[in-house]
Amino acid sequence: MDKRIKLQQGDITKLQVDAIVNAANSSLMGGGGVDGAIHRAGGKQILEECIKIIDRQGRCKTGNAVITTGGNLPAKYVIHTVGPVYNGGKNVLKEEEQLANCYSNSLKLAMENGIKTIAFPNISTGVYRFPKQRAAEIAVATVDNFLAENEQMKDVIFICFDDENFGIYQKLGL
């Protein structure tokens, strides 16, 4: 496991990092969970930039990522990514790939913007119902693979809000 990967428990809106990642939906207009918390703490500048992005490029597809200011947050930027809604069954491989894309596309966008420290929430494991164990395995493997090829990134933090996710990440060796 890459030593630049760190684990924390708590509220992502409090973190002083270059960028925090938001588990958004394709409208980018905010919502509940971590999305609601980020927009509440970051203020209206974030939503204003999201509206401009939607006007320019349309809805954000599942697995893709876009970047805005961090507004009033301690983080300089917010990277908004859209996780898959988990249905399992015959779609499961596609959903797993889309979840991996959330992490890799967020990291690519971070690199393009000179971001060196970034924090991820547990994308799709709330309202979108992705099984937490599998989601954690995908998240850690995707970030670890990315870091192996990218020396510029300094720290990637997984910040778990709930005890169950925190325990799962600890068991994965973080």
Ligand code: AR6
């Ligand atoms: N800091 C860090 N993690 C948090 C926080 C926080 N302040 N609050 C919740 N979490 P969810 P999803 C964790 O439902 O499943 C929204 O309405 C939470 O414990 O926020 O990707 C969007 O607008 C969970 O592990 O996101 C979309 O419509 C994780 O964040 C939809 O929900 C993700 O839970 C996206 O669903």
